[in-house]
Amino acid sequence: MTQSSGAQDVIRCGLCRTSMAQMHCDTCNVNLCKACVGDHMLSEDSMDHRVVRLKIRKSSPVYPCCKPHTNKTCEMYCQxxxxxxxxxxxxxxxxxxxxxxxxxxxxxxxxxxxxxDNLELQTQITPLYQKMLKRMLERMKEIEENCEEADKAINKHGEYWHKEVDKIVSRLKTELQRLKEGKLNNLKDQVSDIKQTIFKISLTVGFNNDILNSNNLERSIGYTAQNDEFRKGPVCNDVLVPTFKAKKYQQEKFAELFGSLSTVKSDVLRIPSPVLSLEVEKALMNKIEIITMIPTGIPFLQDIALQGTEKIWAHGKKDTVVKLFNIHESKKIKSFKVLSMISFYGYHSNGISVTKSGDLIYCCSLYNTVNTVVAERTNILIRLQDWSPRGVCITSEGDMLISMTHKENPPKVVRYSGIVDKQTIQYDAEGKPLFLIDDCLYLAENKNKDICVSGKGKVVVVRDMGNVRFIYGGFYSSEDRNQPLSPLSRRRRWRFVHAGHYRSQAFNPRGVATDSHCHILIADSNNKCVHIIDQDGYFLRHIDCGMKEPWGLCIDSDDFLFVADSRQNSGEIDKIKYLK
Known part of the structure; x- marks a missing residue:
């Protein structure tokens, strides 16, 4: 050790700041040389100094001073x-x-x-911010690459045009540069905020370690956790990636036909995390409660639809009668005959729903129609020609979603505004069919506008614009039935489950429904339970209350779940409370 380095290792007296410290006052947490000990003991601003040798400092606890009795220290605690x-x-x-x-x-x-708190900051919260930072940098690179590709596409397309076209090229490049700079600046600001938050977390961890290493009880007792502030996760606004869409050359309307810049939203910034989603899981009850069981007398009960919170419609697989039941009294109010829901090809429609005005809607696969019942009279609302309707649901905006099949073409979901079709969902981004002809094609709209469609061994969830968000393939473990997952086990299992691990039977989804927390509930007839997943496709738990064959599902405005338990002789409807 050199002389300079040795001088730096010497601990100086906290009073005179020149002599080497040999003693330590535990009460004041100050180092002292022997010459200053006497002055420190006689100081008026301290009352009970506990001076020990420097090597054994922190050997005795520093008790806080009593506020009512200033000459006493607090060695007890009133709980x-x-x-x-x-x-x-x-x-x-x-x-x-x-x-x-x-x-x-x-x-x-x-x-x-x-x-x-330190463990959570170091093992959960900090990695979350670091992962988000990595995704941000990836997005910046993606914007750079996409903008370069868009720039090349604009140049290539501009070669076919003359002087007027050159003006359009210049304008679009300027707009592209503005978008690029704006989006990159936006992401840079978010990256800076995340780095600053990570630095704050590091400071907090250091501060907490100082408390742990200190023997000052008052600092420990007065500790205030800051984890709630960080636990919320980073607030990140996604940005849209600019792309260029070229149009075929024509001699008129140069500016319109040349093309325009557009943006495509990506999910690259989404980071599903147990830290950010535990509140969703906390909404689930530890033990479900069956409120009401409604015997229907309907063999092979499959389809149910709520009319308000007091009435529910029910229909069986081989039945031509639809029945309306009073939920509170568990008895039938009325019933009437409907057109057959079974097509010539043996496909059964899954479709009954209720409009916002309270009218019943049902699908008729035999005649390829969607019908409405007003004043107990059936009226044809939509005739589908060569397509056979399978399922129907009413969206929050009053639109109608209809799933349908065809002899030769892949199934599809069509959105109707009144009787006008305004959207078709049939293929993924690679042009592959989303649904199979033997899919049951139950429908539900989530509160975030996502569309959920049950298929064979899977549930496909697409955004309201039609692009796929995720595909849920089932999740089962006999030890997890009716038990919410702990944060630790959930961290191990947070993933898409396409292969269907941990189930006893093949995943066989039927009815789907959603609640106010954006949970997606799926009836699994093979495993005799209902799956609950969150809006990102992550499994939360199963509901199993002795059902024989759960089929149709619906949820009322108070978040009570109704399950159509399909049985050979007489199905029943169970009203279940599963949210706190």
């Missing part, structure tokens, strides 16, 4: 009042009949709490 107290406080009778503990025992709990 009823949640504050440190001294012996005079106890003798005064103020804390009579209160539960009093040694303050040193409270320190152990405080330190454990701080350690848990």
């Amino acid at each position: 009823a009042c949640d504050l440190p107290i001294c012996t005079e406080c106890v003798a005064s009778g103020v804390h009579k009949d209160h539960r009093i503990s040694q303050i040193i025992k409270i320190l152990e709990c405080c330190n454990q709490y701080i350690q848990e």
